Amino acid sequence: MLRLFGRRLLQGLFSIIGASIIIFVISRLSGDPIVMMLPNDAPLSAIEEMRRTLGLDRPLWAQYLIFIQHALVGDFGNSYRWKMPALQLIMDRLPATIELAVCGLLFSVAVAVPVGVMSAVNRGGWVDRVGRVFAMLGQAMPAFWVGLLLILLFAIQLNWLPAFGYGSASQFVLPAISLGWYPVAAQTRIVRSAMLDVLDSDHIRLSRALGTPERLIVWKYALRNAAIPLLTMLGVYFAAMLGGAFVVETIFAWPGVGRTVVEAVFARDFPVVQAGVMFTSILFVASNLLVDLSYGLVDPRIRDAR
Amino acid sequence: MAQSLQRIAAAAVFSLPFLAHAQAPKPATGSLAVAFGAEATVLDPTHSSAGVDQYFFGQMFEQLVRTGPDLKRLNWLAETWSVQDAGGKPVIDIHLRKGVKFHNGDPLTSEDFEYAFKRQSDKKISIWTHLQAAVERFEIVDPLHFRLHFKEGDGSYVASDLTLWAMPKRYMEKVGDEAFERAPVGTGPWKFVSRSVKEEIRFEAFDDYWNAEQRPHVKNLTIKVIPEDLTRVAAFKTGAVDWIDAVPPAMTEEFKKLPGVVTASYVAPNNMYITMDSVTPESKFYDVRVRQALAHAINVDAIIKGVLFGQGQRYVEVGIGELGYDPDLKPYPYDPKKARELLKAAGYPNGFDTPCYNLTTPREPYQKEVGEAYFAYASAVGIRCKVVGMEYGTWISFGRRERQGYVDGLYSNMWGHGLPGDPGTPWAGHLHSYVPGKGWGATSTYSDPEMDALVEDLKREMDIPKREALIKKIARIKHERVAGGLTTYRPLVTFAWRDKVTFKPWPMAFWRSMQEIGLKQ
Numbered sequence: 001m002l003r004l005f006g007r008r009l010l011q012g013l014f015s016i017i018g019a020s021i022i023i024f025v026i027s028r029l030s031g032d033p034i035v036m037m038l039p040n041d042a043p044l045s046a047i048e049e050m051r052r053t054l055g056l057d058r059p060l061w062a063q064y065l066i067f068i069q070h071a072l073v074g075d076f077g078n079s080y081r082w083k084m085p086a087l088q089l090i091m092d093r094l095p096a097t098i099e100l101a102v103c104g105l106l107f108s109v110a111v112a113v114p115v116g117v118m119s120a121v122n123r124g125g126w127v128d129r130v131g132r133v134f135a136m137l138g139q140a141m142p143a144f145w146v147g148l149l150l151i152l153l154f155a156i157q158l159n160w161l162p163a164f165g166y167g168s169a170s171q172f173v174l175p176a177i178s179l180g181w182y183p184v185a186a187q188t189r190i191v192r193s194a195m196l197d198v199l200d201s202d203h204i205r206l207s208r209a210l211g212t213p214e215r216l217i218v219w220k221y222a223l224r225n226a227a228i229p230l231l232t233m234l235g236v237y238f239a240a241m242l243g244g245a246f247v248v249e250t251i252f253a254w255p256g257v258g259r260t261v262v263e264a265v266f267a268r269d270f271p272v273v274q275a276g277v278m279f280t281s282i283l284f285v286a287s288n289l290l291v292d293l294s295y296g297l298v299d300p301r302i303r304d305a306r
Numbered sequence: 307m308a309q310s311l312q313r314i315a316a317a318a319v320f321s322l323p324f325l326a327h328a329q330a331p332k333p334a335t336g337s338l339a340v341a342f343g344a345e346a347t348v349l350d351p352t353h354s355s356a357g358v359d360q361y362f363f364g365q366m367f368e369q370l371v372r373t374g375p376d377l378k379r380l381n382w383l384a385e386t387w388s389v390q391d392a393g394g395k396p397v398i399d400i401h402l403r404k405g406v407k408f409h410n411g412d413p414l415t416s417e418d419f420e421y422a423f424k425r426q427s428d429k430k431i432s433i434w435t436h437l438q439a440a441v442e443r444f445e446i447v448d449p450l451h452f453r454l455h456f457k458e459g460d461g462s463y464v465a466s467d468l469t470l471w472a473m474p475k476r477y478m479e480k481v482g483d484e485a486f487e488r489a490p491v492g493t494g495p496w497k498f499v500s501r502s503v504k505e506e507i508r509f510e511a512f513d514d515y516w517n518a519e520q521r522p523h524v525k526n527l528t529i530k531v532i533p534e535d536l537t538r539v540a541a542f543k544t545g546a547v548d549w550i551d552a553v554p555p556a557m558t559e560e561f562k563k564l565p566g567v568v569t570a571s572y573v574a575p576n577n578m579y580i581t582m583d584s585v586t587p588e589s590k591f592y593d594v595r596v597r598q599a600l601a602h603a604i605n606v607d608a609i610i611k612g613v614l615f616g617q618g619q620r621y622v623e624v625g626i627g628e629l630g631y632d633p634d635l636k637p638y639p640y641d642p643k644k645a646r647e648l649l650k651a652a653g654y655p656n657g658f659d660t661p662c663y664n665l666t667t668p669r670e671p672y673q674k675e676v677g678e679a680y681f682a683y684a685s686a687v688g689i690r691c692k693v694v695g696m697e698y699g700t701w702i703s704f705g706r707r708e709r710q711g712y713v714d715g716l717y718s719n720m721w722g723h724g725l726p727g728d729p730g731t732p733w734a735g736h737l738h739s740y741v742p743g744k745g746w747g748a749t750s751t752y753s754d755p756e757m758d759a760l761v762e763d764l765k766r767e768m769d770i771p772k773r774e775a776l777i778k779k780i781a782r783i784k785h786e787r788v789a790g791g792l793t794t795y796r797p798l799v800t801f802a803w804r805d806k807v808t809f810k811p812w813p814m815a816f817w818r819s820m821q822e823i824g825l826k827q
Contacts, residue, residue: 031699031700031702031703032703032709035702035703035706035709037355037433038433039433039434039436042433042436042745042748043436043743043744043745044708044742044743044744044745045743046429046433046435046436047708049429050429050433053429053430079347080355081347081348081355081356082347082348082503083347083348083350083353083487084484084487089503092503093503093504148536151536151537151540152540155540155544156540156543156544159544162544162546163537163540163541163544163546164530164532164537164540164541164546165505165530165546166505250533250534251534251536251537252534252537253504253505253530253531253532253533253534253537254504255502255503255504255505256504259504259533260503260504266667266697266698266699267699268699
């Protein structure tokens with residue numbers, strides 16, 4: 001188990017370094033921040049001085065080495081626009097994004113698992129058909145559209161929930177549904193398909209022959225076996241939600257890291273982009289590591305094999 | 307030059323005496339929440355890198371001169387000021403208003419402006435140091451009287467409300483720059499309370515504010531940041547906020563009909579135009595007839611009506627209210643037949659193909675769609691556009707001569723300034739020929755020695771009436787030659803507030819200044 005953890009950790013480390021190189025190079029190829037920072041009438045001397053001050057006059061490899069050297073001690077530099085440490089800007093916003101992603105993921109699992117299980121159990125029946133339509137609708141409606149519809153209905157028409165903001169429990173509802181809506185569809189399909197496989201397997205037939213109650217067979221024995229593919233996808237979805245929360249954060253004026261990083265990309269605010277991408281990469285790797293480790297908890301055969 | 311350096315009596319014309327000191331203001335009460343679509347990044351004016359930063363610091367900090375709601379310039383922290391001649395060099399002589407205090411109780415003195423001048427001249431702190439480059443030295447005469455000695459005339463200094471922001475020297479030296487950014491202190495009507503980035507900023511009315519008449523009449527103000535248009539509208543409709551900016555153009559008519567809601571539309575500080583390479587002889591647009599053909603080809607009024615839902619104001623070289631605005635200068639009429647004739651006369655009877663670069667990032671509402679409409683109109687007369695979309699960062703680099711050289715084809719562009727505005731600085735950037743390393747023509751697509759001389763005169767001219775006459779003269783020539791691009795429209799921004807709110811829009815922070823806001827008693 002420890003060896004597996006170590007191996008995965010090492011792979012994760014390489015992934016983070018790879019991501020840092022890619023974002024470092026791409027961000028610098030995408031435009032010159034000095035042009036965006038200085039006014040049009042700034043003389044060339046001012047432009048060159050600003051470039052020197054920010055270290056952007058050095059070769060790319062030298063800039064990267066300096067960046068990685070400082071990043072290792074938590075110094076990602078100061079934001080060009082916010083004039084504050086980029087790390088602080090990201091870390092202050094990160095909890096809001098993680099909370100949103102967790103709530104979105106919980107919502108998607110809370111909907112996808114029962115719908116997927118019921119669809120599999122009632123294969124071909126009306127529950128299955130409704131479940132499939134539900135899944136199709138989820139994948140056909142992007143988060144921004146779902147978000148706007150929810151605002152129109154629950155904030156403007158019914159006045160039940162706030163249209164924006166962060167802090168209270170009620171302010172989590174609409175953003176979490178918007179973010180979790182899309183994964184519901186895919187997760188429902190995964191659960192349904194895995195459940196169908198498991199429900200056809202020998203050990204389930206044996207359980208039925210032994211007279212085990214159907215409720216136990218479905219929700220305990222079958223679902224536990226069918227959970228592995230869902231667990232795999234949850235790690236990916238959680239990471240995707242962290243990165244893709246930008247749209248939902250913008251719609252609901254959510255003070256998260258996604259919005260901060262995307263705005264930094266437009267402003268060519270390299271320190272913020274780098275810090276944001278690094279931390280999203282770390283969370284991505286960490287969530288996948290957790291998923292890998294959780295396989296053993298769900299399925300003892302995997303634990304024993306390791 | 308000597309004449310232009312005479313004492314400017316006109317400064318007194320701009321000055322409105324503030325007799326309000328004598329009256330004790332009523333303490334403000336109540337709370338108000340408003341929503342902005344965009345957010346300032348920094349709270350220290352010296353660190354500002356974009357106009358949007360004014361949205362927040364413009365509520366707390368003040369300048370010597372300010373533009374009032376009627377677009378007339380007012381002496382603000384300066385009680386009087388004048389431009390004088392000192393041995394052939396200009397000097398701006400400034401007397402500060404008495405009794406002005408910072409939010410921490412420190413009195414405003416000349417030393418605070420000297421400190422502000424030093425910070426604004428420091429390249430490590432400010433990106434606007436070139437605005438102070440013409441100032442040779444700062445002379446303190448007494449605590450309420452100082453002089454700015456110039457090496458040479460600098461009209462942009464006068465045009466930019468004397469550029470300096472009142473900064474609390476003693477407080478800043480005590481707490482340092484970083485702490486100041488977290489707890490800024492100015493002389494403005496609003497005191498900083500707290501900020502949550504990407505969420506909101508909170509202010510409290512400053513009870514000791516010097517201006518007893520033009521001040522807030524509500525105690526607490528929260529500015530929420532809601533970038534998505536429909537969410538901002540929802541926040542207003544559900545009563546979460548009582549004032550919003552940037553009502554989406556498609557919804558302005560609906561808002562005007564809402565009961566209990568007041569709306570007002572004001573011109574934004576951006577001036578939209580289409581630019582083209584008029585410098586390179588091989589460029590199709592080198593010939594003035596082709597540029598005039600383009601001017602006749604595009605129906606700007608129809609675009610404003612059809613694409614912008616009327617939320618645009620046509621302008622010809624200089625906008626309404628801006629210094630040098632000339633009501634007699636009329637736009638080229640929409641006349642596709644004449645456009646084709648001009649193209650034929652220029653040697654293009656069958657028209658020609660050209661790349662047309664369009665900004666796709668919505669820096670102004672429906673900007674991408676407006677660009678597409680421009681290029682569709684141009685194509686209809688024979689200037690056949692192959693449209694290329696550009697993201698903002700790429701587009702802004704694309705317009706810079708030192709990076710890109712001259713670009714073949716057309717591209718949608720814009721120039722901004724404070725309100726009401728003065729075209730001197732923007733023209734120095736895009737009408738004057740490009741001079742590498744000197745700051746002239748950084749975004750220029752035009753080259754004409756006559757125009758260069760006029761723009762340079764304008765840069766030096768500090769006498770407002772003479773400056774105005776010079777702007778009108780340049781505008782006429784610019785219009786005739788379609789020089790430095792084809793001017794099209796200025797976006798309008800619409801604000802909405804509930805009728806329980808009293809709000810008088812001031813142009814500071816692009817009409818988002820909460821100088822006079824309150825709740826009806």
